[in-house]
Amino acid sequence: MRKIYIQTVLCAALIASYGCNNQQSGTETKDSTAVAAEASVPVTTFKDSKADSIYQGYINLKNALVANNEEDAKQASATLEGILKSTNDSLVVQAGKINAAASIADKRLAFNDFTENILKEIRTQVSSGTIYKQYCPMANDGKGGFWLASEKEIKNPYYGEAMLSCGTVEEEIK
Secondary structure, eight states: OHHHHHHHHHHHHHHHHHHTTOOOOTTOOOOHHHHHHHHOOOOOEESSHHHHHHHHHHHHHHHHHHTTOHHHHHHHHHHHHHHHTTTOHHHHHHHHHHHHOSSHHHHHHHHHHHHHHHHHHHGGGEEESOEEEEEETTHHHHTOEEEEESSSSOOOTTTGGGGTTOOEEEEEEO
16 A cells, blocks of 8 residues: 555656656856846836836746745835735735745745736736736645746746746736
8 A cells, every 4th residue: 555655656746747847957057148138028018007016016026936035025025015005905915915924935825816816907907018827737735826927938936946947828918
């Protein structure tokens, strides 16, 4: 019985690693030119400056989670709290939960619902460019998790470096 259990766990781990297309490339470091090139993604513009502020704040939070940077994630969620105060009370509460979360893992748990509600707030406000709604099936203890991105390349905020490329583009919002 124990042998079957171990084989099942190993098979699940193998499937998960292939299913997420996790392509790690050793321990290369990038120079500032490469980082600047990656940062030059197409710009999305919005019909409303408030929607633009919300989206930019959201992207800052997502990028902090991708980088496993708890302090930047705290600062980005606090900034979003301020931006959202005049917009949507439930989003203010969710940004506050992310800000108050004790660890980066707890911040990530609150991030999925926050993403869905941010998307409702900005979906109809895109005037040019593309927002990519991306999905990782393994996030949130296998329940899956969405996030928004300005680029098509997957950079998973739920796992950071551990599974950076795990995910797929589920929708392009234009």
